[in-house]
Amino acid sequence: MRYLLIDDMSHHGWKSILEMAVIKESNSLEVAVNYEEALEKIQSAWDIIFLDMRLSEKDFSVDNYNSYSGFRLLKEIRKNFDSINFCTPIILITASNKIWNIDAFQENGIDGFYIKEHPDYKFDKETSRNNLENLQNVFKTLIINGQKKREVWTLCNSIIQNVNSNAYFKTQEKTYLNIKNRIIDKIKLGYYQLFQNQTDLEKDILLSYNESLSFIIFWSILEEISKGFTKISETWDSKFERSLNWKFKNGEYFILFENNEMFINFGKNDNGDYIKKSFVFSDESNEYKKYSKNPIINLSDQVYSLLAAYSKNNEEFRQISSQFKILNRYRNETDFIHGSVSNILTRNLLTPQAVKIAFIKNIEFLKFLDTVLNLNIK
């Protein structure tokens, strides 16, 4: 684990005591004693950063927290989603007891704070004890949360990079640019939802369930990806009415009307021929109606077809589509989408096990998205 202490008083006992009392590991804490040094050190990734509010004499002569070195560093660390320490938990270590200053730091992304005891503050023994124990609890929690955050953030960032470098989105066409921006925004929103702070009230009384809600947000990205891989001009008109055909950008079809027949592309057989469901034109069957007249087509069908259209071979298609199948099953049973009968009849809405599973499914789903964006589009 890599910890950084940004504090001009680092060498005057703070590095040592934090290692001994909080981290419980000697020589585990690197230090930066001024703004410039800190700026250099935050260019590499840390597991937890301890940040002092004021690092220089100048900081004591300015009235506004905006100008404090610590605040400027915080803004730098949290500047962009792709900043290397964007997901790193930050604990503010300050001698200031001005709650409005601490509030401002909280608004801008610290994960916890510790007030250095000052002789002017009336700390009785109990408060003093609680002050340390609170810091220890925050640290303990943030070690675990920090690892989770880094794992998810790394995946999210990889997806964003893939979207940015994907040839389909490297275009001046407004529609595709819009799709790209929506994917990136949903990634950030899903990350936010997954890790947003929950109060005890929200957890215990209001049953806040970050993991499940973030899964739904991430899942919805498939809508954008499906459209992004589709040749829009040949699939929708200017009023967003779908033509009978749905054509992917690589020339493959999802839905094709040909010779009075409708073909649905759900992959190829071992000979390399398309496995196509086909229906006679003007068939009045439900399935026919589903693909021809209904303007809303199941997202899972869109995805299966996209996977079929873009897989290099059957093996790849089988592998990816089986991943998708598992995720799709989980998604269908999610209480906020459909919910399974067994869930509805036997389980509480929120259980620790369900939360754990939902978190894992978020990771699995992000990996799946990453895979889709890496499909061969040539």
Add this chain to the structure above:
Amino acid sequence: MIYLFDDKKNRQVSYGWTAEKFGTYNNYVTIIYKYDEIRDDVSRKKIFSPENLILFHESFFDADFNRHFKETIDIRRELYEFAQDNPTFSIVFFSGSKSSRMLKKNIAYLPVSILYQNLEIFLDNSINGVFDLKYLLYGNSPNIEKNLVEKLLHSNSSLLNSHSPFSLNDNLKVLIATTASSDRLPRIVIGADYKMSLSGERDLDIHNLIMSNLNDQEYDKIFIPLCFGYSLSDFNGLRLAAHIRCTSSINQCKPIFIYSFIELEEIINHDYFNVLKTENVKLINYSIEAFNEAIISKSTSLTFNQLSFEMSKLDLQVPKDYEDNHSVANEWGVYQMARNANIDISEVTGFDKDKLTSIYFKWLITKNRLDLPISSDQKKAQKSYAELLPGIKVLGKIDLSKFTK
């Protein structure tokens, strides 16, 4: 020319020395905030010229932006030696950790508060042709020390001429602390222990003196002088009384009598005056009658609960070295974290151990009963935390397969 070395503008402002005020003394004072300003040889040659005065904050080279290849202590020693070898050149060392004043020819030491308090008087006199460091040390009363010494000599001779020394009752154990100076209190109480030889004014010196003199023999009563050290007008006896109360020893709670040859009103504004408002600390006259009266008076030791309460009356202010690199406030934060984590403070690297001997630190500890160990419940909680943490750390990257199982 006067060169003022102080890396903290805020400190100057907090004592009323704004850029505007310094501006009125532009022709006489050059302020150096950063080492970079004097790195070149020309600047240094200019500074170290005869007739110049350096006012040097002891922590100047401790600031991270002023890091020097030499140790701060060596720089101070070299400055001292330079001044010794060049009598027309003067140097004044000041800092927040100093609590008394000292002047030896062209070399002076004083607290930061005194420096900025008296700087204007000193500069005005210098501009008018009276260059005398005593103005810097004693403000408008440059002769106060001379007057006090005269008063002391007079008091000593009156004391000896008034009554004969008297003997102690066999059962009583009395300590009479005296100064190291030849003008110390004559031996007027036969059978008392005359000890301590007070001379050093630093908290560390006083602390060590208490540790070595008040830990072997338990006394019924302790007498200490109001005036000792280089500057009698620092009234160090008040601080010594506070030190005795805040130093763990077998005599910590014993009755203290501060003998004084000056009047009460002269010390009423002293930072440690409130020690006289605490139980069992009394100011007595510089007379044999007063000593006799104090010795036969009924007085008992304080209990530790009383001690904590009495010390809260002292109401000491956070020392004004709050922005120094070794500020008390920051050291206090480290101390409190170590205490609550049940860690021996002496094991904390970078913590200035001398702070534990400073009266302010000792006072906080005594007043808040922090000399007592933390509760067993708290110790247990700390042990559990330490045991739990390595478990978390070895997890490394979260193994998701564990969850699916």
